[in-house]
Amino acid sequence: MAKESQERNQIALDYGPVQTAIDELTGTFGSRLSVSSDVRERFGKDESFHPSIPPDAVIAAHSTEEVSDIVRVCARHRVPVIPYGTGTSLEGHVAALHGGICINLLEMNDVLTVHAEDLDVVVQPGVTRKQLNHYLRDTGLFFPIDPGADASIGGMAACRASGTNAVRYGTMRENVLAMTVVLADGRVVRTSKRARKSAAGYDLTRLFVGSEGTLGVITEITLRLYGIPESITAAVCTFPDVDAAVDTVITTIQCGIPVARIELLDDVQIDAINRYSKTELEVAPTLLLEFHGSEQSAAEQAEMVQELALDNGGSNFQWTSNTEERNRLWQARHDAAYACKALQPGGTIWATDVCVPISRLAECIRETREDIEASKLIAPIVGHVGDGNFHLGLIVNHDDPEEQARAEALHERMVMRALAMDGTCTGEHGIGYGKLDFLIAEHGDAVSVMRSIKNALDPHHIMNPGKIVRH
Amino acid sequence: MAKESQERNQIALDYGPVQTAIDELTGTFGSRLSVSSDVRERFGKDESFHPSIPPDAVIAAHSTEEVSDIVRVCARHRVPVIPYGTGTSLEGHVAALHGGICINLLEMNDVLTVHAEDLDVVVQPGVTRKQLNHYLRDTGLFFPIDPGADASIGGMAACRASGTNAVRYGTMRENVLAMTVVLADGRVVRTSKRARKSAAGYDLTRLFVGSEGTLGVITEITLRLYGIPESITAAVCTFPDVDAAVDTVITTIQCGIPVARIELLDDVQIDAINRYSKTELEVAPTLLLEFHGSEQSAAEQAEMVQELALDNGGSNFQWTSNTEERNRLWQARHDAAYACKALQPGGTIWATDVCVPISRLAECIRETREDIEASKLIAPIVGHVGDGNFHLGLIVNHDDPEEQARAEALHERMVMRALAMDGTCTGEHGIGYGKLDFLIAEHGDAVSVMRSIKNALDPHHIMNPGKIVRH
Numbered sequence: 001m002a003k004e005s006q007e008r009n010q011i012a013l014d015y016g017p018v019q020t021a022i023d024e025l026t027g028t029f030g031s032r033l034s035v036s037s038d039v040r041e042r043f044g045k046d047e048s049f050h051p052s053i054p055p056d057a058v059i060a061a062h063s064t065e066e067v068s069d070i071v072r073v074c075a076r077h078r079v080p081v082i083p084y085g086t087g088t089s090l091e092g093h094v095a096a097l098h099g100g101i102c103i104n105l106l107e108m109n110d111v112l113t114v115h116a117e118d119l120d121v122v123v124q125p126g127v128t129r130k131q132l133n134h135y136l137r138d139t140g141l142f143f144p145i146d147p148g149a150d151a152s153i154g155g156m157a158a159c160r161a162s163g164t165n166a167v168r169y170g171t172m173r174e175n176v177l178a179m180t181v182v183l184a185d186g187r188v189v190r191t192s193k194r195a196r197k198s199a200a201g202y203d204l205t206r207l208f209v210g211s212e213g214t215l216g217v218i219t220e221i222t223l224r225l226y227g228i229p230e231s232i233t234a235a236v237c238t239f240p241d242v243d244a245a246v247d248t249v250i251t252t253i254q255c256g257i258p259v260a261r262i263e264l265l266d267d268v269q270i271d272a273i274n275r276y277s278k279t280e281l282e283v284a285p286t287l288l289l290e291f292h293g294s295e296q297s298a299a300e301q302a303e304m305v306q307e308l309a310l311d312n313g314g315s316n317f318q319w320t321s322n323t324e325e326r327n328r329l330w331q332a333r334h335d336a337a338y339a340c341k342a343l344q345p346g347g348t349i350w351a352t353d354v355c356v357p358i359s360r361l362a363e364c365i366r367e368t369r370e371d372i373e374a375s376k377l378i379a380p381i382v383g384h385v386g387d388g389n390f391h392l393g394l395i396v397n398h399d400d401p402e403e404q405a406r407a408e409a410l411h412e413r414m415v416m417r418a419l420a421m422d423g424t425c426t427g428e429h430g431i432g433y434g435k436l437d438f439l440i441a442e443h444g445d446a447v448s449v450m451r452s453i454k455n456a457l458d459p460h461h462i463m464n465p466g467k468i469v470r471h
Numbered sequence: 472m473a474k475e476s477q478e479r480n481q482i483a484l485d486y487g488p489v490q491t492a493i494d495e496l497t498g499t500f501g502s503r504l505s506v507s508s509d510v511r512e513r514f515g516k517d518e519s520f521h522p523s524i525p526p527d528a529v530i531a532a533h534s535t536e537e538v539s540d541i542v543r544v545c546a547r548h549r550v551p552v553i554p555y556g557t558g559t560s561l562e563g564h565v566a567a568l569h570g571g572i573c574i575n576l577l578e579m580n581d582v583l584t585v586h587a588e589d590l591d592v593v594v595q596p597g598v599t600r601k602q603l604n605h606y607l608r609d610t611g612l613f614f615p616i617d618p619g620a621d622a623s624i625g626g627m628a629a630c631r632a633s634g635t636n637a638v639r640y641g642t643m644r645e646n647v648l649a650m651t652v653v654l655a656d657g658r659v660v661r662t663s664k665r666a667r668k669s670a671a672g673y674d675l676t677r678l679f680v681g682s683e684g685t686l687g688v689i690t691e692i693t694l695r696l697y698g699i700p701e702s703i704t705a706a707v708c709t710f711p712d713v714d715a716a717v718d719t720v721i722t723t724i725q726c727g728i729p730v731a732r733i734e735l736l737d738d739v740q741i742d743a744i745n746r747y748s749k750t751e752l753e754v755a756p757t758l759l760l761e762f763h764g765s766e767q768s769a770a771e772q773a774e775m776v777q778e779l780a781l782d783n784g785g786s787n788f789q790w791t792s793n794t795e796e797r798n799r800l801w802q803a804r805h806d807a808a809y810a811c812k813a814l815q816p817g818g819t820i821w822a823t824d825v826c827v828p829i830s831r832l833a834e835c836i837r838e839t840r841e842d843i844e845a846s847k848l849i850a851p852i853v854g855h856v857g858d859g860n861f862h863l864g865l866i867v868n869h870d871d872p873e874e875q876a877r878a879e880a881l882h883e884r885m886v887m888r889a890l891a892m893d894g895t896c897t898g899e900h901g902i903g904y905g906k907l908d909f910l911i912a913e914h915g916d917a918v919s920v921m922r923s924i925k926n927a928l929d930p931h932h933i934m935n936p937g938k939i940v941r942h
Contacts (some may be wrong), residue, residue: 117721117830161671166852167789171668173677174645189917195826196858197642198895199681200903201633201910201939202921206644206677210670226728250588254611256698258729258762285566292774297768304765312915355666387667424669432674446660449928450673457920468672 010300015077015462018056018099024073025059025101032060043084043094043102047149047347049398050092050434052332055082055102064180064188064219071217072186074101080465083153084217085125090145091350093159093212097466105154111135114243119178119225120194125154125218132223134205139155141225143170147428148337159430164333167253167386168260168292169226170202171428176209180220194222206455207222212430213464215457229292232260233302234326235319237309238284239323242369245285246362249385251308253358257301261290262386263333266369269340269380269393273332276339282316287385288333295321312447334381340393343378347395351448352411354390355427363419365390368414375410377403389427395448416441432466439468486933487549489527489570493542494531496572501580501612503531513554514565514573518620520819520869521563521905526553526573532745533578535651535659535690538882545572551936554684556626559618561822561904564683568937574688576625583691590696592649598690601696612696614898615640615731618899619808625689630901631681635804637643638857639731639763640697640722642899644725647680651691653928665693675743683901684935686928700763701732704773705797706790708780709755713737713840715783716756717833719915722779722855724829728772731856734763734804737840740811740851740864744803747810752803758856759804766792807853811864814849819898823882825889828897829859834894836861839885846881848874860898887912902939909938 023323026033034040035057056079061067074081080100087094087298096399098104109126116139123132130150131423132143141203147156147163155161158178162171191204208215239245245264252259265273265286269384274281287309291301302319320326340349356364365381372392383390392414396407414423415438425431425438440447447469454469461471496808505511506528510583530915533536544550551571565730567573580597587610594603601621603614626632628650640646649663662675679686689910710716716735723730735746736757745752759778762772763794769809773790780788791797827835834850843850843863854861864883867878886896886909896902896909909917918940925932925940932942 019534025746072610113578115828115830117725118828119725122826160674162668162670166668170645173668173674174641183920187916189915191917192895193890193895194828195860195889195895195898195914196828197633197637197644197860198915199633199897199901200901200906201681201918202682202686202924203631203674204645204914204917204920206674207924210672210674227725230725239575254588254590254698256700261748289527293525293768294771296771297764300767355668356667357589357591358667359586389666418666419664422665424664424666424671426669426670427666428670428671435671442664442671443675444660445658446662447672447676448658449654449660449675452774452927453673453678453924456923 005153013095014078017136018079021073021077021079021101022057025070028069030061034058043087043104044090044096046087046092048090048092048434049350050095053095053097056099058102058104058222060104060107067103067182067217067219068186068188070101071105071182071184075185075445076461079461080462081217082464083154083158085152085306086128088149088151089159089432090392091157091434092430093432093467095433097145097433099246106152107317111328114139115187116141118194120222121225122220122222123153124220127153129153129156134146136225140228142228143223143225145172145175145267148314153221153223157209157218157221158211158213159200160276160428164384165431166384167262168258172209174205175224176205176221177224177247178205178222179208179217179218181208181218183216184463210430211466212432214454214468215463222240226314227427228317229298231293231295232326233291233298233319233323234319234329235289235302235305235317236286237314237317240284240313242285242365243362244314245287246365246385248287248312248314249308250358252305254387255304259289259301259305259386260292261288264383265336265389266381269336269382270332270362272339272343272380273335275469276334276342277331279332284333288330313327339382340395344395347397350390350394350407353389353391353414353427353429354423355387356418356423358388360421361385361388361425364417367417371410371413375406377407377410387427390422427428433466436470482667485549485936486551486569489550490570490942492544492548492550493528500530505529513559514575515567517563517565518556519563519905520750520821521562521566524566525567526567527570529575530574531575531578532651535653538574538653538688538690539657539659541572541574542653542655543716545933546656549931551933552627552688553935554625554688556623557599557621559620559622560626560630560903561724562905564901564903566904568904577623579690585610587612589665591693592622592690592696593693595691596623598624600624600627601806607696611699613699614694614696616643616646619698621840624692624694626687628680629684630680630690631899633899635732635734635855636939637713637855638733639729643680644677644755646693646695647676648688648695649676649693650679652679652689654686654687655934682900683903683938685925685939686934691795700769702764702766702769702792703760703797704769704790704792705800706760706776706788707757707800709753709757709786710786711755711784714833715837716758717759717836717856718786719780720785721829724857726775730760730772730776730857731763732759734759735854735856735861736807737852738804740807741803742808743804743814743851747813748802748806750803757803759801800917809852811866815866818868821867821878822862823865824860824862824898825886825896826858827889827892831892831894832856832859835888835894836875841880842884846877846883848878848881858898861893862912877896897925904937
């Protein structure tokens with residue numbers, strides 16, 4: 001399906017003379033504009049299996065004004081603009097499907113203002129989440145969203161990232177307070193003031209969060225921050241089957257226990273970790289949990305979940321608030337991605353995700369696992385199960401057309417299964433150009449509303465064209 | 472400013488023959504369509520001081536299909552469509568500025584499906600929040616958003632309502648999972664599936680939340696629910712001045728204490744309550760708090776806040792988890808609106824709100840109080856201070872042009888003060904047609920983005936015209 005979309009999007013469109021734009025921009029940006037094939041190749045590729053589709057030039061921008069200047073030139077010549085952060089996206093978000101100018105935002109990496117009393121911070125888009133938390137280390141505050149990769153805040157906002165502790169702290173949707181955005185005609189707007197809530201007009205902040213660069217370039221972001229919890233307690237527990245683990249999750253959420261992270265690793269994933277990390281973890285569906293709060297409340301949460309886990313046949317429940325021990329308990333989770341990669345050195349990992357209402361999660365995972373087995377493919381499962389979100393790390397040799405076809409069919413069935421359960425085709429990876437058809441399967445006529453918005457704000461489709469919405 | 476907007480919006484536009492639409496719809500809806508002047512008068516008015524501007528007809532719709540039928544007829548004849556819930560809005564949201572058909576949604580009041588395991592519920596738009604919580608009473612779940620009035624869920628979604636416990640549970644922005652919306656051409660779309668999170672395309676749910684009926688009519692809403700906390704603890708505390716109270720709030724939020732409600736009543740408000748309720752509360756800035764959690768954690772939260780309050784000069788800290796005692800402690804808050812009304816029986820209450828970053832809240836309230844005094848007006852202050860949101864209950868005799876002008880000038884200064892502090896012109900009441908100019912003052916060029924969206928989704932401005940975005 002991904003391939004098909006790609007082809008459809010490679011139909012030539014009414015774009016203008018990119019070389020004229022490049023010549024004009026070279027005058028302004030000098031050596032910060034690169035047309036070298038190495039650089040272009042690198043900036044046309046994200047972390048997914050999608051191939052590099054290089055832009056015609058890459059420019060490192062240093063300010064909102066510079067981004068605006070670049071977009072104005074591109075708008076005048078009808079040349080595509082592709083924003084680039086760390087390239088850690090997973091659905092080909094940065095591929096230059098129609099050529100054009102890639103704006104490298106990674107050098108716009110200043111933390112501009114920390115408002116400690118307001119629990120917010122203003123950053124440039126190239127600041128990465130680790131850089132931000134390092135910067136904040138002496139303030140007692142932290143930014144919780146953790147999609148795994150050390151992604152840029154701009155990219156995380158553009159892709160509506162979430163990750164392990166969204167169950168407690170929400171996703172980028174809930175944690176971006178305001179943004180500065182360069183529109184398709186080069187105008188600069190701010191989506192919102194810095195108040196915690198507002199009922200003033202359409203929610204432009206939420207419109208740009210998750211727009212994947214297709215409506216504008218995000219050049220400044222105001223984020224919510226949180227006090228570092230007094231105590232962080234980690235726990236781990238194994239279960240006889242995935243259903244028992246998921247039932248524990250459902251009850252935990254329903255009891256209102258404010259768990260900070262709750263991750264499921266299936267037995268295939270645990271087995272992969274044992275092989276990779278030379279550990280001897282019990283090969284069984286495993287929940288890893290983290291609790292934030294006062295020492296008392298974090299401990300209380302852990303005890304309550306332990307009880308729920310035991311009721312569901314869980315065993316080997318361990319918990320600790322000691323930092324070193326905590327890291328040991330969670331090591332398996334940190335090794336999951338590497339362990340996947342090590343499973344079949346020749347193959348690539350096709351990382352994909354869906355998200356379903358939690359009541360359907362056990363069923364969705366069970367059927368998907370049966371399908372993986374029937375498809376004779378290897379695909380460990382890791383899930384942010386508190387949100388109903390899970391990932392496949394599908395190991396595929398993309399050079400083997402038959403295996404590729406089997407993987408695509410499995411993938412399609414997984415997405416359609418999630419949709420049939422009132423779930424979404426992606427909980428956190430986004431659409432890029434890899435899931436265009438699934439977006440239509442999910443939203444139906446509502447995609448036409450998205451298209452109307454795209455056409456209104458970017459009438460010539462110069463902003464990251466071919467992503468989310470087709471021409 | 473409000474008056475000026477009203478006049479500007481009453482310029483005749485290119486709308487079609489409303490009588491033709493009424494005749495056509497009478498054929499379908501019979502006695503459910505009313506053109507009686509009493510009914511029209513009632514449906515053209517909300518709870519604010521804005522006068523009734525009656526629609527040409529009112530139709531009670533019973534299904535999404537019926538709403539779609541009405542909108543199709545109106546679209547064909549270019550006749551305005553105004554959705555109506557309980558009419559508890561505060562900025563003239565339901566005024567038929569250009570005439571047209573009012574769709575009364577209050578008879579679409581079924582709770583459709585409770586998904587207890589998923590902690591969500593699907594409702595029709597006419598269900599009120601009290602009705603919903605009554606319906607849920609045996610499930611152990613509740614819907615927390617409480618804007619004061621027993622508003623309809625459809626209206627709350629359309630106006631991005633929040634209220635006293637948004638500090639813990641968020642606003643309608645965070646608590647609507649999905650909606651069914653009838654678009655300006657009568658097409659029906661669903662904004663999202665029922666998964667907790669999604670990265671699939673533009674966030675249509677958040678676009679329609681807070682759109683005040685200007686982009687479509689909301690006919691079905693999926694809401695998040697929460698487990699009723701094991702323990703609810705209430706607390707009250709007085710402070711020497713507003714700054715001390717607000718400082719306590721800031722520290723509470725910064726310490727990550729998950730307070731469920733934190734309300735400020737200023738001394739003017741307390742005095743009004745004493746007069747109205749014959750109580751002898753200490754006339755001083757007062758915080759009312761509520762803590763949700765296990766018995767242990769709710770008590771722990773109360774103790775922690777007590778300590779912070781004492782550090783800030785707070786006194787007379789009382790707290791309890793006993794239901795009856797709790798209601799007694801919070802009685803003052805419940806009486807606040809009535810006490811305001813009783814202050815000057817001849818006057819009307821102009822209820823307005825702004826919201827600022829919490830670090831500026833004390834300053835904003837202090838300057839506003841000084842301004843009220845200098846303006847020789849009476850205006851008690853109540854604030855959802857955990858969010859930086861506060862309300863004036865401005866008592867004005869609208870028949871006295873001089874007093875009205877003084878009130879308008881005070882109001883304008885309050886809003887501009889909030890904007891200068893990086894706040895918003897409304898935290899939860901919305902724009903309607905009362906704050907159109909302030910929306911522009913707040914958003915500047917970003918209003919043109921809103922206008923582009925409006926024009927794209929409702930090219931003939933038939934959906935609640937004159938609200939949020941001018942023609």
